[in-house]
Amino acid sequence: MSAFSDPIALLDSAFRSATSAAFPEVGDTDPLITASKQAALGDFQANVAMSLSKRVGKPPREVAGAIVAKATSNPELAQIAEPFTDKSIAGPGFINIRLKGDALAALLTSIDTKSLGVPVPQVKETIAVDLCGVNLAKQMHVGHLRATIIGDALARVNERLGHNVVRQNHLGDWGLPIAMVTAKIAADAKAGKINLDTLKLDDLDRAYKAAQRECTADEDGLASVEKFNLGPKARAELEEQVNGAREKLAAAKLTLVKLQSHDPEIYAVWERIAKITVDECVAVCARLHAIVRAEDTAGESSYSNELGEVVDDLVKRGIAVESDGALVVHLDGPDDLNDHGQKINEPCIIRKSDGGFLYATTDLAGIRRRVRQFGASLLVYAVDARQSLHFQQVFAAARKAGYAKMQSGQNAILRHAGFGMVLGDDGRPFKTRSGENVKLTDLIDEAHERAGVEVNRRSAALPEAERNKIAEVVGVAAIKYADLCNDRMKDYVFSFDRMVAFEGNTGPYLLYAFARIQSILRKAQAEKSIDTGPNAPFRKAPLAIVQPQEKTLALAILRYPGALRSMADSCEPHRLCGFLYDLAGAFSSFYDACPVLNADNEATVLSRLRLCDLTGRVLHDGLTTLGLPTVERM
RNA sequence: GUGCCCGUAGCUCAGUUGGAUAGAGCAUCGGAUUUCUAAUCCGACGGUCGGAGGUUCGAAUCCUCCCGGGCACGCCA
Incomplete structure (x- = not known):
């Protein structure tokens, strides 16, 4: 991130030099700057004194005192931080730091650009x-959900x-299982049972399962029948099944050879199956707002x-x-x-x-x-942890x-971004009641439908077409956020009931925060005649960070470039989710406590409007980076 | 048997390089709307961080052992 807008980078630099000035014998030392957990204590803290205590042979509070003495005379630090007091050194030797309101405003101003403070990489990798990772002739189901959503986010x-x-x-479009289904489809087409031109993925899915079944011989069963002498009828039935399966398997193997040698007839059937599969996959990914195209x-x-x-x-x-x-x-x-x-x-x-x-x-x-x-230079694999x-x-x-x-001459970095399973309410892998894999189209349909009930109830005044569009976006955002927001490696419990509550830490909560911001901007234009165009004066208005909620919001916004970096470095989308939830929460508190359009003076109106707009742009940018679609109102 | 992942509030989960009194959401209870969207906000309740040792000024975090759950372990993908 641009060091200019990153308070941690600024403080790191100031305390780094203060530390080495106070204790030249230890050389360059990480001052261990972190954000404070409790706002009452400060905005940031330096934890270097405790770790340095033993090395310099002095009590940690004394070490902290020496560092603070040097830091006090740093003019750059004085510009951004409140002066130290006798309470700045607390506990075993924490140095608490509070930023000045006008410094926060300056930092925000520097991040308020098109890039939102995200630097251009030194080397474009x-x-x-x-x-x-879908398979030929199979519907996308819950097993593909995470590989698609997480992979797209990364x-x-x-x-x-x-x-x-x-x-x-x-x-997965090659090999014996594919040959099995190709053989079956080719045979059925030849027999006139099916029409290749009008074939649907559902038909292929059924054929795939049937081919698997037909090609799997119950050899164990036959062996048992023979071993326990279970009678001629059972034996005859099993023998027929086994012989049939052996025949089908032999046919599939023959088909595989034909496929590998690009036999025109078989290859044409295979190509047709592949096209149907890819077209459907691309369509389902589009519904999921995941960027997976045919050319990928x-x-x-x-x-x-x-x-x-x-x-x-x-x-x-x-x-x-x-x-x-x-x-x-x-x-x-x-x-x-x-x-x-x-x-x-x-x-x-x-x-x-x-x-x-x-x-x-x-x-x-x-x-x-x-x-x-x-x-x-980096290969990421969003594939099942197993x-x-x-x-x-x-x-x-x-x-x-x-x-x-x-x-x-260097090795590219190879990373498996593995992920856990999607479980049902019972803690078992998420399946339909009949034990089938849940198809993604059904999953999206249900989320859409359930979101529709809420949208119709809460936003009855909106035109029906827009309500439907909102329901679709809200449903997809709910599914995706639920998948992305917790630690990738863990299994998670999929629950429509929890998702449709749309309360608390959910995708819709983030969308709602964004929609409220857009609503304020619309009202500013419509009711207060404030220009909100691309070059509107409010975009350059001086920012005043005065109320505690404004400060919390400002500190959250400044973390954005770091949150993106953290997600990319760790391949963990839940880090960005956590940031966006904090940001949306900070905005909601701000929204509740700080009137924007109804603030008591014009300067505050414009400052807060700018803060809203900046928050909205960060939210939108972050949501887009996760692959979550947004709506202007909901 | 070997290896990997996981175990945190009643439930679902965060917890950064080891930092202060372990945090959210849901649920429960109490409050907030003549003003910008109440899908919201503010507060209360709720914990042996699976257990036991160890390292450290300081451990949910690092090390060892144990318990419990999941997964993977040569000719499937």
Whole structure:
């Protein structure tokens, strides 16, 4: 962030020099500046005295006193902070700092720009974000919700920080399961049972499940029947099932070979299935306000020509070796560590003993493409936490193979942004009553519908079309915020009942704060004849930070660039959520205590209007960065 | 068996590099609207931070062990 608008950076600098002036023998020391938890104590605090106490052999309060004495004579500090008093040093040796109102106003003024204080990056990086991860011929369901929402948010925050982001929807569109459904669809089409031109994803979804079932032989059941001699009828039924399944499986394997050799007939059917799937995926993502376009699709099939080459390369260089007929990359070298710096015991299998490739092979090719072809320096994978070991293996294997190496010679950073499961009220994975995966379209429909009830009740005066639009946005925001607002790694309980309360720490609360701000701006124009255009005078009006609620709001706004940085660095969207909730809360308190348009003098009206507008822009920018849509009124 | 994740208020969750009296929301109770949207605000109630040791001036946070829950562990993706 621009050091100019960041109070922590300013205080850090001032106290850093004060500390080294007071204790030259310890050299440059982090003054440990943090925001105070309790506003009564101060706005910020320096915790350096306690940690320094032992090193300089003096009691912490004495250390604090010496630092404060030096800081007092710093003119830059005197400009932004209230003078120290005998109460500034408190407890074991905390140095409490309070900012001057006019300093806050100056800081706010400097952040009140188009960029909202977010600096242009020194180096514009390319960042590849793996997200969404749908499968061919399957409806998007709750299992794709987090990969889509979290992945999109991580992509957005890096874009917001000025980087070049490549989204990669690693479509599961290759391999035996896909061949099974392709074989079935091709056979049904040939038999005239279905029409490829009018086929819907729902039809494919059913065919996929049916093909899975038909191809899975109950070998265990047959073995039991034989073992326990359960009678000729049971035996005959099972034999028929098993023989049928074996036949279907054989057909699927044949189809897989045809698919891999681009047999025109089979390939055309597959392409049709792929198009239906991707079109629907893109449509559902659009409803979710997640940016996943057709051109972001990078299916497993797109690597099919590279896998043999990758494996040959690894074998030739001795990185992959044979083991029980399969090819594996052993990860027992001193540099083959996981993210915890620990050894990885399990080798990474890149080719099965029957010659087939695995998803590790595809992911290796994916890393190679993302680093070499896209020039990515950071690869983020928004994928289920259960695949943690898999990614640790693939990452280590890629580094060992040199596939993560950039032109600079350094390795690109490989990060698995894993996430927990979506649970139902019963603490079990979220399913429909009949035990099916909940389709995302149904999920969005229900949120839309439930939000509609609230919107109709609360905003009956608005035109119906607008109410419907608001309900859709509120419903989607509720779903997305609920997913993003807590720690990624944890499972979370999905509850429409809690979401539709729309109270407290929810997406709609944030939307509401934004809508109130827009309402004030509309009223300023309509009822007070205040110009609110792009070049309106109020945008340059002097800011006066006087009331405690104004101060709390100002301090919150100033944290925005840091909150974005924190989310990007940690790949944790809930950090930005927490910031936005604080900001919306600070605004709501301000709104309650400080009249804007009805303030007692013109200068205050304009100052507060500017503060509202700035808050609104930060809220909107933050919500957009999370991928939450907004409404002008609700 | 090995590894990873998790355990904080009745419920759902935050808690930054180790900092002061562990914070929100929901629920419960009490208040606030002749003025900018009450999807709001203000207050009260509510805690052995899973347990036990250890490091530290200071531990929800770091280390060790234990308990409980979830997940993953070579030819599925």
